Amino acid sequence: MSMTYSKILEPIQIGKVRVRNRINMAPMTTLYAGSDGEVTDQLMQYYAARARGGAGMVTVEGAYVNDNGLQIPCSINVSNDRYIPGLSRIANAIKDNGSVAVLQLIHAGIQAWVEQSVGPSEIGRIDGKPISTELTPRAMTTKEVHQYVDDFAKAAKRAQMAGFDAVQVHGTHGYLIMQFLSPITNHRIDNYGVDRDLFPVEIVQEIKKVCGKEYPVIFRLCADETLGDTFMEKGITIEDAKVTAQRLEKAGVDAFDVTGGSDDVIHLYVPSAYVLEGIEGAFIHYAEQIKEVVSVPVMTGGGVETPEEAERILTEHNVDMLFVGRGLIADSEWIRKVETGKREEIRPCVKCVECGQRIVYDAEMRCSVNPLSGKEWKYLNESEIPYAHDVKKVLVIGGGIAGMEAAKTAKLRGHHVTIAEKNPSLGGTLTTASKPCFKYRFDRLVQYYINEVKRLDIDVQLNTLADEYYIETMKPDAIIMATGSKELLTKIPGAEHCLSADDVLNEKVEVGENVIVIGCGMVGEELSYNLARQNKKVTVFEALEPAMSVQGIALLRPTGLFEQYGVTVHTHTPIVEIYEDGVLTVDSMGRKIITKADHIVSAIGRVPALGDEFISRLREKKYWVLPIGDAVSARRVSEAVHEAFQAAMSI
Numbered sequence: 001m002s003m004t005y006s007k008i009l010e011p012i013q014i015g016k017v018r019v020r021n022r023i024n025m026a027p028m029t030t031l032y033a034g035s036d037g038e039v040t041d042q043l044m045q046y047y048a049a050r051a052r053g054g055a056g057m058v059t060v061e062g063a064y065v066n067d068n069g070l071q072i073p074c075s076i077n078v079s080n081d082r083y084i085p086g087l088s089r090i091a092n093a094i095k096d097n098g099s100v101a102v103l104q105l106i107h108a109g110i111q112a113w114v115e116q117s118v119g120p121s122e123i124g125r126i127d128g129k130p131i132s133t134e135l136t137p138r139a140m141t142t143k144e145v146h147q148y149v150d151d152f153a154k155a156a157k158r159a160q161m162a163g164f165d166a167v168q169v170h171g172t173h174g175y176l177i178m179q180f181l182s183p184i185t186n187h188r189i190d191n192y193g194v195d196r197d198l199f200p201v202e203i204v205q206e207i208k209k210v211c212g213k214e215y216p217v218i219f220r221l222c223a224d225e226t227l228g229d230t231f232m233e234k235g236i237t238i239e240d241a242k243v244t245a246q247r248l249e250k251a252g253v254d255a256f257d258v259t260g261g262s263d264d265v266i267h268l269y270v271p272s273a274y275v276l277e278g279i280e281g282a283f284i285h286y287a288e289q290i291k292e293v294v295s296v297p298v299m300t301g302g303g304v305e306t307p308e309e310a311e312r313i314l315t316e317h318n319v320d321m322l323f324v325g326r327g328l329i330a331d332s333e334w335i336r337k338v339e340t341g342k343r344e345e346i347r348p349c350v351k352c353v354e355c356g357q358r359i360v361y362d363a364e365m366r367c368s369v370n371p372l373s374g375k376e377w378k379y380l381n382e383s384e385i386p387y388a389h390d391v392k393k394v395l396v397i398g399g400g401i402a403g404m405e406a407a408k409t410a411k412l413r414g415h416h417v418t419i420a421e422k423n424p425s426l427g428g429t430l431t432t433a434s435k436p437c438f439k440y441r442f443d444r445l446v447q448y449y450i451n452e453v454k455r456l457d458i459d460v461q462l463n464t465l466a467d468e469y470y471i472e473t474m475k476p477d478a479i480i481m482a483t484g485s486k487e488l489l490t491k492i493p494g495a496e497h498c499l500s501a502d503d504v505l506n507e508k509v510e511v512g513e514n515v516i517v518i519g520c521g522m523v524g525e526e527l528s529y530n531l532a533r534q535n536k537k538v539t540v541f542e543a544l545e546p547a548m549s550v551q552g553i554a555l556l557r558p559t560g561l562f563e564q565y566g567v568t569v570h571t572h573t574p575i576v577e578i579y580e581d582g583v584l585t586v587d588s589m590g591r592k593i594i595t596k597a598d599h600i601v602s603a604i605g606r607v608p609a610l611g612d613e614f615i616s617r618l619r620e621k622k623y624w625v626l627p628i629g630d631a632v633s634a635r636r637v638s639e640a641v642h643e644a645f646q647a648a649m650s651i
Contacts, residue, residue: 005307005338007314012056012321014297015216015254017165019100019321021056022314023335024257024299026325027104027168028355029061029072030365032374037064037077039086044093045376050328051097052380054335058099059168059218059257059323060090062106062175065155066148068118069107069176073362078105078155084162091163102218103159104168105152109176110137110185111263118144119179120186120193125264142190145199148176153206160211166254167207167215171200172222173269174262181244182225182262184235197244204251216254221245223286224260227268231559235262238286242293255297257323258287266356267554271303273351274529274554274561277438280309281322288318299323305349305441307338329355329367333381344451350441353550354638360550368638369445371405371645385649388413392477392651395420397466400428402629402640403482404449409648410480411456418459418474420466426450428484429606429630430637435505436530445637468617478624478651481615482644485606485630490518494578501527501603512598513537516583518575520546522636524603525555532565539595540567541585543574606634626650 009021025047032043051058063078064070077083087103094101110119117124119137140148156167171177179185180192180199192198200219207217221244225235245256260283261269268275271282282302291298299321304310310322328334330349337346347370354368367373372382379385392415396407399421411417419426427446434442453460464470471479487502489495501523503509513536517528520542528538546556546569555561562569570585577584582596608631618625626647629640 003308003311003343005311008307008311008335008338012297014057014100014166014218016214017100017216019056020098021054021335022321023055023310024057024059024321024323025050025055025328026301026323027059027061028325028329028365029075029359030374031072031074031359031362032364033074033076035074037075038083039076039089041377042374043076044089045380046374047090048093048097049332049376049380051094051099053328053331053333054339055099055328056335057102057321058094059102059104060094062104062170063087063155063159065105065107065151068112068114069109070113071106071108071111071175072113072359074364078103078158079151081158084158087159087162087164095163095165100165101163102166102168103162103164104170104220105155105159106170107148107152107176109179111174119176120188123185123187125174125262139188142192145192149199149202149206152203153210156207156215156217157210160215165216166218168218168220168257169200169203169207170220172220172259172261174264177203178222178225178236178262181222181240182235184225184233197247200244201247201251204248204253208252213252217252218255218257219248219253220257220259221248221290222260223258223283223290225262227261227265229265229268229559231557232264238289241286241290245290245294249294249296253296255299256290256294258290258298258300259283259302260286266550267557267560270353270356270550271351272353272551272554273438273441274551276303276351280304280306281313284313284317284319291318291320297321301325303351305351307334307343307346326351326355329365329373330370332373332376345455346448348441348444348448350445350637352637354636357550366638366642368636369641371642382412385409385412388415388651391415393475394418394478394480394651395466395471395474395476396480396482398428398482398484398631399423399426399460399462400482400484400629400640401430401445401449401637402484402644403428403480404453405641405644406480406482406628406648407458408449408452408456409645410651411458413648413651415651418461418476419453420461420464420470422463422465424463426453426460426462432502432505436526437533438529439526442637471618471623476623478626479618480644480647481610481625481627481631482629483608483610483631485634486609488605488607490578490602490604492518492575492578495602497578497580498600498602501601504601505530511536511601514596514598515539516541516595516597516600518583518600518602519604520569520571521603521605522552523605525552527601527603528567529555529561529565532562532567538567539597540569541573541575541583542569542571545571606630608633
């Protein structure tokens with residue numbers, strides 16, 4: 001018997017506003033606005049797609065309330081009346097598709113993208129500098145605090161005038177309001193320091209005064225500042241948050257959105273697959289405690305991705321709504337597919353944090369697994385992908401993720417598509433990459449693509465080597481080369497003593513209790529963490545400095561998962577020779593050091609499985625060849641999927 005998802009689809013009242021179901025599109029930074037914060041077609045259609053896809057509520061990402069509050073370039077601007085017409089386009093697009101439109105109001109405070117940020121005190125971020133400057137933040141005067149209260153209220157009024165059904169006041173994740181609430185960042189001696197709740201209370205009161213008591217205000221509440229990270233000194237606790245919530249409810253808040261953390265613990269408040277192993281709804285236990293002390297609706301989330309888990313949470317836990325962010329980026333029609341019995345067609349989020357990682361480097365948001373996300377201005381959804389005027393015979397060589405995405409898109413465009421896969425099953429490199437216990441979401445992605453290939457009735461030829469003879473026999477009009485990658489083995493003297501990372505992950509070899517891993521890129525990191533989870537003593541050697549991604553921070557930072565599981569990392573430490581029972585390194589002083597181990601594993605990365613010669617020969621025969629993903633060079637899933645989509649769109 002199939003699941004009915006009756007709790008997900010049950011309407012709810014937020015103040016005077018009726019929401020058609022219990023799923024809220026979480027506000028997540030996109031950088032789709034213009035350089036001055038103006039609304040663009042890309043931004044409007046991105047949010048419209050989530051409303052069209054069935055979300056009950058769509059909360060538009062943080063709009064900054066004054067020039068000092070800019071979170072990051074190409075954020076949405078709500079600091080002046082001239083932005084109202086543009087904002088009305090988003091509000092209308094959301095509401096016309098049946099969702100409740102909410103605009104999040106933000107001031108980034110000490111995290112702002114300005115020459116010198118301001119905050120409650122002259123205190124910056126604990127773990128690293130503010131985003132755009134090394135200058136110590138300037139403490140706001142009491143008069144400025146009063147002005148900022150007014151700025152929030154005026155911004156809310158603009159949102160109301162633009163047609164938004166409600167506003168969400170951003171009081172968490174290390175931004176200005178949370179900075180006033182936090183004992184870490186608020187050392188003021190005026191009323192706003194003596195009473196750390198006063199600033200948000202006055203903001204809510206002023207919004208109600210300006211917009212009317214009936215206009216709904218949702219407050220995004222920090223329930224725990226450090227989220228258990230011992231690297232941080234004590235910040236806002238759940239007991240603090242309970243008191244704040246009660247005061248804010250009295251001030252007029254109509255609903256709470258409960259999360260936690262700041263940029264100091266970004267790996268926990270934007271949790272990756274490493275942190276979310278076996279977890280959906282990371283903030284639920286906090287939300288339930290807030291629910292105990294307030295009478296208005298409480299929503300929460302944190303890694304909610306499957307409809308089954310969403311239904312269970314809403315049924316078994318004392319929360320009223322769930323926010324889904326990355327899940328709705330991965331598939332804008334998440335709710336619609338639940339409603340119409342097409343649950344198996346939901347494109348799964350793999351919690352790779354690509355969407356957040358790109359923002360850190362000022363690149364617009366992009367989803368690893370959904371090449372249409374952010375392109376809704378061009379293609380509303382998959383059914384809007386243009387049909388090919390000239391239908392062709394397309395051969396996709398390789399049945400990994402890139403190959404299946406290319407085949408799917410080409411098939412949707414009307415081409416005759418064949419996948420030739422040399423192995424007995426589809427999945428490619430990702431079947432190995434998903435072996436660690438914390439990578440099970442990638443298994444879901446592989447299964448999604450296999451289901452899509454079957455649903456679209458794409459011709460799949462397994463155990464098939466697509467050599468030149470095969471291609472000559474088939475005579476395709478276009479060839480998409482998705483032949484994947486193979487492991488790159490180290491060439492350090494003594495390399496014959498190494499085990500391969502693939503063999504270890506696929507459990508083709510047994511590994512002793514004391515292991516050395518060579519390489520601290522993504523392959524090395526994940527292999528090391530996987531071995532440590534098996535109670536192995538792991539030592540990692542990396543010749544360079546590991547690239548610090550939002551995902552990698554969870555492993556490598558002080559108090560991170562490597563430290564918790566006893567993984568030792570030696571950076572800037574090249575190995576000069578490998579022995580059967582250890583490795584030889586040379587330190588910065590030129591001293592030779594031998595480190596012993598039961599086994600040494602090479603995990604230095606991957607290279608294309610095929611060289612350029614094969615492609616060159618095909619091109620000499622005038623075949624149209626489009627190499628994608630690992631066939632070009634070792635790629636992440638994001639690059640492979642997007643290249644596959646673009647290749648199929650170009651045929």
